[in-house]
Amino acid sequence: MSLLVKMPREQKEMIIRNVQLFFEEERSETLGNIAAESIVDFMLKELAPHLYNKGVADARNLLMQKMSQIEDECYALEQPVR
Template structure:
């Protein structure tokens, strides 16, 4: 998996700290939040990544179907071939 940009990681760490403060009434430090993020990326990340791949595949399949329909609509009626 491609590494997170520093700004993205800092944002996520802050969100984890905020979650613990608001939802669990606990304060956790930056190191603990960073370790939580690393754990989630390692253990949960693949599921989310695979879901993204699945969603992208579904979208592409729909677009290919639309292109196929568009191409078929361009066909012109043709008479019977001569023998």
């Protein structure tokens, strides 16, 4: 399964500018728009599945914590039986 990342053009352009700024400040290299966009596309392709899976795992853990809390609250509602 390939994870296709879609983002608004304005957001991608901002990331491209940030990549260009990073290369300029950290490496003293000037990147054109096409080169910077290629780097952004490559990084999205490589990182997106890992970040997506991390988000799914975080959501799963949060749901399990909440379900455990709900279960505890349900037990707390039980009335003692003689």
